[in-house]
Amino acid sequence: MSRPSAVPPPPPPPARRASRSLIPAPRHHLPAAPPRHAVAVGAVLLLGALLIGLVIAVSERPSFQGIDDRWAASLHSARGGALTGFAGVLDRLGGPLGTVLPLGLIGCLCVYGRWRSGLFAFTAGIVTNVLVVIPLKRFVDRPRPPHPWVLVTDGSFPSGQVFSAVTLVFVVGVLVFPPRARRWWWLFAALYVAVMMFSRTWLHAQWLSDTVAGALAGAGSCMLLWRAFEPLLRTEAERVAADSLWL
Template structure:
């Protein structure tokens, strides 16, 4: 008797991915000429912002004017709301929300590409933005030391990793990946506009709260856009990673099936051996079937008696020797053939 191995939740998920023999062909963005032009223009804008801050140009003076204006004091009524709105740019909560949505997309489309593309985008974000942050070492408005300076090269001071804005770049990548993975041109346009509004509003919120310069927001917006525009170059690597993961999954499932415990086979029944008692019982079976239940109970021998014919009590051989069965006693007088007369009391 063969039993099927018990499937775990992970097995059911991968079985869902392989339910269709041929996965649907998805619209994978290509590195077209239009995208190359946009990438070049964004990269030029990125380098221009860095050069303007390093040379302490008019952009740095504008940063100081916006900071000294203190927007959080001018419009204090929206401070509580913007404290929550800025969470849309934090990497932890937004990554969890978007990963949950993309996981559902993987389930429906029977592919791992959405999650792999999102992971590749976050990896590029951490590497590129983190390298520039710690390489330039610019201090934030709360840690500024000299009015009018660009606050650069402060590598060993607190708060010297704010250029470019991580909130803004993360908002561009996290919400922009939904537009990048959209399945229709209309959905891609709407999601692109929505991600642009969200990322710019999150960046301006950091300027309002005084945690970033305005130039930090502009550079963070350009850094996130560069990652989204460069993702088609990594699509072949994402496809190879997906094929590799599915191949490892198949090998793991094959090994699990080989090592699964099989049920022991049921042994065949041994042929019945007929004995004289068995033959006698089979011959008496029709007789027992014709009797009523009460008659069967009366004719059935007690279970404590040995099988075979039984003799009556009178016919049995005494167990002890002839005579009295009571054991001898030294004080007991032997019983004679005739008893003597008892004396009369008082005579």
């Protein structure tokens, strides 16, 4: 009697092509998500700038004017030199180019279909200048330091160049860099803003407190807008992550 042959197992069912909608998207990182306390931090920073402006507006001589005077006196030096030339470059970078650079970033984002990020960049970099800086300048109406080395307009408080520098580096950090590179970008951003603040006082274009208020107002405005745009930026981040999965 012959031994029965083993019955071969049935062939496995053909593999189904996974649906794109069923594949979990990887953790997104562009644009970055705002921190939990973005609203509280942004409100404190912005209120700090407003408080400095209010003290200047209601006082003939603010309590911190002595610090401003001593800082300005310590920077008296020869008008020429490499440091003055470098500060002049930053003055032009924060002036006319302060609008060109954000507009260039917005255009690049829109070209790549990231119109939500472009809208955030436009609001943070352009609209806030109109809604925050210009009204504060008119309300406080602080005179400039005597004998500035560059062409300036009326209203020293707050520093519009420092405000623009903060909003630019903030927007770039949130929208452009992935997490690992973003850590290094924040270090560069802090250094760039500090150098911009120094250059404004070196040129006798603004008081030290003007630059501090400009940095606070710029960072506070961006933090609040980051939270306000969070739903749009989250949707875009999910799209970016899904698209990168299928490249």
